[in-house]
Amino acid sequence: MIPFANNARLIISLITCTTLVVPPNPHPTVSCAPAAHPHPAPGFITVPAGTYAIGKEGSSRNPQRTVHIDSFRIAIYETTNRQFAAFIATTHYLTDAERHHNAMVFEPGLEEFRWMQDSTANWRWPNGITRGGIQDRMDHPVTCITYNDALAYCAWAKVRLPTLEEWEVACRAGTKTDYFFGAEDSRIGEYANIWHGHDHLKADYTDGYMYTAPVGSFKPNPWGLYDMYGNVFEYCTGKLSPTESPGIAHGRGGSWWCSRNSCHSFNSYSIGSINIQASFSNLGFRIVTLR
Amino acid sequence: MKPYFLPLLLLPILSGCSNASGTKAATTADSARPGTSAQAASTPDSLSGEQPKPPKEDTAALNLRLALESTLSANQTNISIPPFGLDKVMADIRRMKFVDDPNGGDDFSIALSDSIYDSLSFDEKFTYNMIHAEDYSQMCDALPEHADEQNRIYGLTVAFFGEYSWSKRQLSFFNDNRDSIEQLMKRVIDRQGRIGMNFLYVIARNNSTDMIPYLIDFDRKDNSNHYVLTTLMLLMKENDCPEFEQSISYKKLYGNEREMTAYAVYLTYNKANEDLIIQRATNFYYNKAQP
Numbered sequence: 099m100i101p102f103a104n105n106a107r108l109i110i111s112l113i114t115c116t117t118l119v120v121p122p123n124p125h126p127t128v129s130c131a132p133a134a135h136p137h138p139a140p141g142f143i144t145v146p147a148g149t150y151a152i153g154k155e156g157s158s159r160n161p162q163r164t165v166h167i168d169s170f171r172i173a174i175y176e177t178t179n180r181q182f183a184a185f186i187a188t189t190h191y192l193t194d195a196e197r198h199h200n201a202m203v204f205e206p207g208l209e210e211f212r213w214m215q216d217s218t219a220n221w222r223w224p225n226g227i228t229r230g231g232i233q234d235r236m237d238h239p240v241t242c243i244t245y246n247d248a249l250a251y252c253a254w255a256k257v258r259l260p261t262l263e264e265w266e267v268a269c270r271a272g273t274k275t276d277y278f279f280g281a282e283d284s285r286i287g288e289y290a291n292i293w294h295g296h297d298h299l300k301a302d303y304t305d306g307y308m309y310t311a312p313v314g315s316f317k318p319n320p321w322g323l324y325d326m327y328g329n330v331f332e333y334c335t336g337k338l339s340p341t342e343s344p345g346i347a348h349g350r351g352g353s354w355w356c357s358r359n360s361c362h363s364f365n366s367y368s369i370g371s372i373n374i375q376a377s378f379s380n381l382g383f384r385i386v387t388l389r
Numbered sequence: 390m391k392p393y394f395l396p397l398l399l400l401p402i403l404s405g406c407s408n409a410s411g412t413k414a415a416t417t418a419d420s421a422r423p424g425t426s427a428q429a430a431s432t433p434d435s436l437s438g439e440q441p442k443p444p445k446e447d448t449a450a451l452n453l454r455l456a457l458e459s460t461l462s463a464n465q466t467n468i469s470i471p472p473f474g475l476d477k478v479m480a481d482i483r484r485m486k487f488v489d490d491p492n493g494g495d496d497f498s499i500a501l502s503d504s505i506y507d508s509l510s511f512d513e514k515f516t517y518n519m520i521h522a523e524d525y526s527q528m529c530d531a532l533p534e535h536a537d538e539q540n541r542i543y544g545l546t547v548a549f550f551g552e553y554s555w556s557k558r559q560l561s562f563f564n565d566n567r568d569s570i571e572q573l574m575k576r577v578i579d580r581q582g583r584i585g586m587n588f589l590y591v592i593a594r595n596n597s598t599d600m601i602p603y604l605i606d607f608d609r610k611d612n613s614n615h616y617v618l619t620t621l622m623l624l625m626k627e628n629d630c631p632e633f634e635q636s637i638s639y640k641k642l643y644g645n646e647r648e649m650t651a652y653a654v655y656l657t658y659n660k661a662n663e664d665l666i667i668q669r670a671t672n673f674y675y676n677k678a679q680p
Contacts, residue, residue: 349527
């Protein structure tokens with residue numbers, strides 16, 4: 099494996115803020131907002147250009163390899179309901195779930211890997227109206243949006259989604275192990291909002307949250323990025339192969355639903371797949387600034 | 390996200406645990422009439438001796454199947470495609486525009502309307518449900534991936550619908566019409582000489598232990614699809630078959646609580662292992678049938 103070329107020279111900085119702060123308050127502060135944007139902007143870190151080792155031995159979806167990437171700035175937090183609400187308020191955009199009433203939601207009692215369609219669910223009611231809205235969860239990651247919804251937000255905010263490779267480089271933060279905190283997942287509870295139950299038949303509040311948690315509620319990775327594992331799968335751009343269907347999008351990092359006994363996607367290498375028209379209550383995104 | 394092997398990864402909690410004692414079985418599997426009481430049987434006709442080769446798929450059916458497979462994703466080519474009303478069903482599916490519609494118009498849907506669905510005959514519903522999943526799902530990144538399947542007997546089966554899964558009404562259709570579904574599956578298998586992952590999944594999910602003699606008979610005729618053996622083991626597992634649960638094979642395949650680990654585990658395919666699985670399944674079937 100080729101060592102990271104720029105480990106020693108990594109510079110972490112916040113755009114628009116003059117000092118790097120690992121915030122005790124996880125909520126993005128308005129004072130950091132670019133003047134042109136009508137919503138609070140999160141902090142960002144800068145990942146320098148370089149050659150990075152990514153992938154996993156034995157994986158055909160994400161084979162072990164090195165990639166060269168240009169410098170990019172990635173959000174410290176996942177995009178929140180508050181930020182998405184600003185987008186909606188300005189554009190009156192209708193998400194796919196609001197148009198098609200086909201969002202997939204979860205409630206305890208479903209067998210493993212089963213979700214159910216709820217015509218009332220959308221980003222405002224991530225698991226359907228009967229399971230509560232976002233009015234007191236504005237600092238939670240936005241969910242129940244499709245890949246296209248995420249792209250629409252990015253177009254409005256003049257940002258973009260990370261590529262599959264950028265996400266992994268940022269997540270690994272210079273590490274080569276399956277987790278940025280080590281080779282085993284024993285400490286995952288410190289870093290991620292995941293599902294700790296043996297199955298999904300009963301609600302699990304082991305870490306304080308059954309569904310999403312406020313962004314930044316758990317420890318960050320070594321570069322100061324929060325919720326790279328768990329909370330919500332994060333949409334990325336890119337394909338697993340040149341011939342992959344245009345109808346498939348990819349998400350990374352696992353989610354509040356993921357458990358050790360099920361999909362176990364809260365790691366640095368897994369790449370999930372999803373139809374670009376699908377809205378799930380565990381799918382969200384984080385942004386990368388344009389050059 | 391579910392693993393991409395998912396819909397077959399986790400079976401529901403199935404009722405109807407057998408009272409199998411693990412004692413040597415009665416001697417017969419009446420594969421032509423799988424519902425026949427084992428008590429009435431007395432000879433091991435279907436479990437030994439030369440078996441006739443399955444009939445060749447007729448040209449028209451083969452062409453239709455190949456045409457259909459060309460419209461399906463790679464993950465769906467390992468399914469059995471029923472011929473009942475296939476043209477009509479395919480036309481209905483195409484009208485839904487479910488395949489890779491990146492823009493998703495306002496009439497976008499991946500499920501037949503209730504009125505159209507209800508207008509289908511039973512056999513057409515069978516075809517529709519077997520070749521089209523009308524809910525979204527999430528595909529996780531299971532590792533290690535299944536490989537060298539000709540020389541391995543995996544403990545769990547693989548996915549076949551990609552980023553889609555069967556909806557509640559579809560699963561209910563399979564579950565509520567178990568006997569009829571079994572008969573239709575047999576007709577298709579007999580005609581096509583192959584058995585797809587969708588059929589194996591339904592057999593396991595429906596806890597169709599009545600199909601055990603038929604599966605054994607199929608394996609005797611054509612043992613190229615080792616997931617038939619996997620399905621036999623899953624049926625024994627879900628019914629707490631003592632002889633199987635106390636075996637080394639069981640501990641190796643299902644002893645780890647983590648389903649993701651279980652996905653990777655396999656037995657080496659050889660005649661001895663194949664015969665052992667079939668013998669245990671036979672014992673289970675006949676002990677189960679005893680009052």
